Amino acid sequence: MSKVFHLSIIIATLTIIPMVSLAFAAETAGEYLDRKAEIWNLFFRMMTVAFVVGGVIAGTMVWQVWRFRESNPKAKPTPYEEKGEL
Amino acid sequence: MVLELKKARPVWQIMFSTHHTDVGLMYLIFSILAMFIGGAMAIALRVELFAPGAQLIEDSMSFNRLFTTHGTTMIFLFLLPSASAVGNYLVPIMVRYKDMAYPKLNAIAFWMIPPAAVLVWLGMADFGWYANPPYSVISSPAPAAEMWIFGLKVLGVSSILGSINFVVTILKCKHPDLSIGKVPLLAWSFLSSSIIVLAAMPTFAAALLMLLTDRLGATGFFNPAVGGDPIAYQHLFWFTFHPEVYVLVIPAIGMMYEIIPRFSRRPIFSQGSGIFAFVMLSLVAFASWAHHMYATGMTFTEKTVFMIGTLAAVPASAMHVFNFLATMWNGRIKFATPMMWAVGGIALFFAAGAGGVVNSAMPLDFITHDSYWVVGHFHLFVFGTIAFGTIGFIYYLFPYVTGRMYNEKWGVVHFILVFVGACITFFTQHILGLYGMPRRIYDYPEIDSWIQMNALISVGAMIMLVGMGIFLANLIYSSAKGKPANLHDPFGLGGKYYYPYEQRNPHH
Amino acid sequence: MGHSNWPEWIYVAVVVALLCYVGAEAWNIENLVEHVPEDAEVIKVTGQQWFWSFEHEDGTKEIGELHLKKDHAYKFEITSKDVNHNFNIHEYVVLLDAVPGQINTVWFSPNEAGEFDIQCREYCGLIHYNMRALLIVEDV
Known part of the structure; x- marks a missing residue:
């Protein structure tokens, strides 16, 4: 368990640090910043993240619904069902 | 469980009963009634907005009154009572106690709701469900505003009484053999949401009193003309009503925790992480209220604090989604109507959450604030997630309440229509918001993109209307003429999947 | 009754990492747009x-x-x-x-x-x- 925990902390750190440093590396404001462009660009970056994550989650759900429905030829009774308990 | 229609009792016996299933039944019937009333208002709004110019509603004041009453009805008279209905039915059974801890208090909490509803519906206040001062103090017509304030006051007290009852029932009345960690997640969800209500609601109760005395001219808490601060009201309001979102969503997630393992024929993936995520959500619920107020002229630091508080709620919600998907994994899933609603609800829950994360990024508030994006976003939560879970659970409870089975085919048609309608309506509203259309407007200028999207949104709303009509017909017809349900296994899932639903109302 | 396992921890870590990214980006842009030019x-x-x-x-x-x-x-x-x-x-x-x-x-x-x-x-x-x-x- 602790190995897993350490591993996940390492992975998290490896992803967070570059992201944060990237974000903070941007230069300070020029005189007339194009507010519209900055904000909409941020919006599209956020939407890219949201749609990628959404694609993964929605894809998983659709696949699960298709694969684990009881009418799927591959469906077999779960162990809990056979024991008749929950 | 009550089987009202098999052994009919006089109505007054149910009305004056304090038994938890009787009170639950009254909550259920009232909340379904309120859902249809609030839904009819939504349809009127959508017909009006179908095209620029007046369609159905003659003047903007009627429109303003309608959207205010629509919001108030859906949140306080549909979602809160329907959650209480489910809790009343199942929480005592799940903690193995004979009734709620305080049965009379329970009945009183219910009977406070209809008079409050009458106040709200007859008054038709016009200031939006958030009663934003100074408009609500100096400009909003009487007596509608006062009626709304009194109605909400009563509803707040009712919800506090109900919450005390749930907390005591779960913590003090559970069977001694049942450890708190083994209490089913549905009961856990009521424990968490009730604790949030107890911590959050008094703030709004205070704000309502201050608003009332302001309107009477006795004080000037929120009236800048006499030195008050309107922003203070917004803090008080959102301190209650951001957590209130979690009060609504947590029981809906609890209902999904009941439906999904049953129909997947597997136990919940992790009871532990479900409990952890509930507790997390109830704590961080209080860290994000002012993200509704970025546009009130907050400083950079304040915005940052509340953005972090908002993002902090995401991991817990994501754990719930993981738990659901992992429970379904390797299952043998029967897609009966309740399961469809639960799975559809999870999908929209994710979409709403992702929209919320995007929204919490502070500069994006300049795009989305008080636009149709916000309308689409919170409807994905309150309708797409909470009402989906609730409607699924109404189907799930139906055989136990009536002793009869609903019509499965029409249940599926209902789900498909509403799911498609909800996607069309609420996702288009997001885009419409990006094109800059403000919310709470009676009419809009003839901008091509706005006209097209508004028409599309109204079509989606009509599709939902058809679905809901089928729902109503199914409920009425099936409870009178449906096939008798096999109460040991109404959904044909096999195995021993149930809590002791044989528990009977002593009045039978 | 099941328990959490390592995929869940990795999943939560990924979610937290994404949230940190969102927060940092938002902070950065907000910082930029709030800086008012002196000759405005x-x-x-x-x-x-x-x-x-x-x-x-x-x-x-x-x-x-x-x-x-x-x-x-x-x-x-x-x-x-x-x-x-x-x-x-x-x-x-x-x-x-x-x-x-x-x-x-x-x-x-x-x-x-x-x-x-x-x-x-x-x-x-x-x-x-x-x-x-x-x-x-x-x-x-």
């Missing part, structure tokens, strides 16, 4: 039921119309005379509440000439839906 010209904006009025630095007043010059920086000082309004030029992503008894500031620099809509985005009563004004950006 102040425009006093007043909302009242149900129209907008504007006052330039030189004292010129306008009602329902605002004339600005392209590629100049402007800082709006927004307030209200009666109830809460919200000053919004959607095209330029300018948005801030007009609150009575309080002055809120937001700045922008129009980089395109033309006519743009100004609207109220905070519910303010009867004619909220038509509380509009026109921004005219002139090419100089």
Whole structure:
């Protein structure tokens, strides 16, 4: 368990640090910043993240619904069902 | 469980009963009634907005009154009572106690709701469900505003009484053999949401009193003309009503925790992480209220604090989604109507959450604030997630309440229509918001993109209307003429999947 | 009763990492747009039921119309005379509440000439839906 925990902390750190440093590396404001462009660009970056994550989650759900429905030829009774308990 | 229609009792016996299933039944019937009333208002709004110019509603004041009453009805008279209905039915059974801890208090909490509803519906206040001062103090017509304030006051007290009852029932009345960690997640969800209500609601109760005395001219808490601060009201309001979102969503997630393992024929993936995520959500619920107020002229630091508080709620919600998907994994899933609603609800829950994360990024508030994006976003939560879970659970409870089975085919048609309608309506509203259309407007200028999207949104709303009509017909017809349900296994899932639903109302 | 396992921890770690990214990006952009240029010209904006009025630095007043010059920086000082309004030029992503008894500031620099809509985005009563004004950006 602790190995897993350490591993996940390492992975998290490896992803967070570059992201944060990237974000903070941007230069300070020029005189007339194009507010519209900055904000909409941020919006599209956020939407890219949201749609990628959404694609993964929605894809998983659709696949699960298709694969684990009881009418799927591959469906077999779960162990809990056979024991008749929950 | 009550089987009202098999052994009919006089109505007054149910009305004056304090038994938890009787009170639950009254909550259920009232909340379904309120859902249809609030839904009819939504349809009127959508017909009006179908095209620029007046369609159905003659003047903007009627429109303003309608959207205010629509919001108030859906949140306080549909979602809160329907959650209480489910809790009343199942929480005592799940903690193995004979009734709620305080049965009379329970009945009183219910009977406070209809008079409050009458106040709200007859008054038709016009200031939006958030009663934003100074408009609500100096400009909003009487007596509608006062009626709304009194109605909400009563509803707040009712919800506090109900919450005390749930907390005591779960913590003090559970069977001694049942450890708190083994209490089913549905009961856990009521424990968490009730604790949030107890911590959050008094703030709004205070704000309502201050608003009332302001309107009477006795004080000037929120009236800048006499030195008050309107922003203070917004803090008080959102301190209650951001957590209130979690009060609504947590029981809906609890209902999904009941439906999904049953129909997947597997136990919940992790009871532990479900409990952890509930507790997390109830704590961080209080860290994000002012993200509704970025546009009130907050400083950079304040915005940052509340953005972090908002993002902090995401991991817990994501754990719930993981738990659901992992429970379904390797299952043998029967897609009966309740399961469809639960799975559809999870999908929209994710979409709403992702929209919320995007929204919490502070500069994006300049795009989305008080636009149709916000309308689409919170409807994905309150309708797409909470009402989906609730409607699924109404189907799930139906055989136990009536002793009869609903019509499965029409249940599926209902789900498909509403799911498609909800996607069309609420996702288009997001885009419409990006094109800059403000919310709470009676009419809009003839901008091509706005006209097209508004028409599309109204079509989606009509599709939902058809679905809901089928729902109503199914409920009425099936409870009178449906096939008798096999109460040991109404959904044909096999195995021993149930809590002791044989528990009977002593009045039978 | 099941228990959590390592995929769940990795999943939570990924979610937290993404949230950190979102937070850092948002913080960064907010920091950029809040930095007001020193030579920004102040425009006093007043909302009242149900129209907008504007006052330039030189004292010129306008009602329902605002004339600005392209590629100049402007800082709006927004307030209200009666109830809460919200000053919004959607095209330029300018948005801030007009609150009575309080002055809120937001700045922008129009980089395109033309006519743009100004609207109220905070519910303010009867004619909220038509509380509009026109921004005219002139090419100089």
